[in-house]
Amino acid sequence: MVVPLLIFLIFKKVNKRFYKITDDMLMVSKGLFETHHTYLEIFKVQNIKMKQNIFQERNKVADLILQTASGKIKIPSINFEDAIKIYNYTLFKVETSKISWM
Template structure:
């Protein structure tokens, strides 16, 4: 009986941690920057200029496609940032607007 109680307790703790992490995810963007908020115990904020994006990746599994969800990854010179489980329309909008900004910007990404 104690094994079942222990495994149930661990399961509840893991579910709580997943829920906390899920509630801390956030994304915002304006004309010049993209802001990403994520974290588990603390909250980390990432902010980067859109013209510094070097590559974008749109990923969608079969289950995500049925729910119209997707994941987007932005590759910068300093590393990459992934935004999981956002709506498909928002993912396409972020990619299209960021690539348009990169193409039309006269600024160097270096």
């Protein structure tokens, strides 16, 4: 009885995770019972990391961690090519932005 419930909850949590990126904004959603949306203006990113463990490397996925003044936002297990594109685009937007983030 417990195993099917755990499988259902894990499946539901994985299906609720998504991200959407536009020219100026990044939206990351996650949750189990309710969905939490996080909106981030790309020019406010202070640090960006791309992490991959050996299992992710084999499956060609990576985690992106975006750090702002208010905390970290993680985009877990996205396609490696998409992760590189988002990484490069974010660096480009941060370096070329003339907007003050404070």
